[in-house]
Amino acid sequence: MNQVAVFLRLKGFFDEAIEVLHALSWGDETYDAGSYAFELGLCYEAKGDLQQALHYLRIAFKENPHVPGRLESVRRLENALGQPSIFG
Numbered sequence: 001m002n003q004v005a006v007f008l009r010l011k012g013f014f015d016e017a018i019e020v021l022h023a024l025s026w027g028d029e030t031y032d033a034g035s036y037a038f039e040l041g042l043c044y045e046a047k048g049d050l051q052q053a054l055h056y057l058r059i060a061f062k063e064n065p066h067v068p069g070r071l072e073s074v075r076r077l078e079n080a081l082g083q084p085s086i087f088g
Contacts, residue, residue, distance in 0.1 A: 002032075005039055014043045031056075034063030038070060041077075050077055061087065 031037035041057035
């Protein structure tokens, strides 16, 4: 189902992708080791909700900081929002 959410995001169906990702992660505070949180962050960023995007991208990084691109995504949005980095 995660691939369905990715497909929906890539096709521009952000709200539908968000619905799928929330359903997949229901009850899982790690958002499947951050992979669902990362996709949620990308969806919210594409919708222009940068604060919500940053929230999920921070979860993704916290849950699995070694995945390439996660820290860069967090820093990109922190810079866009003028927020200091919480990860140093």
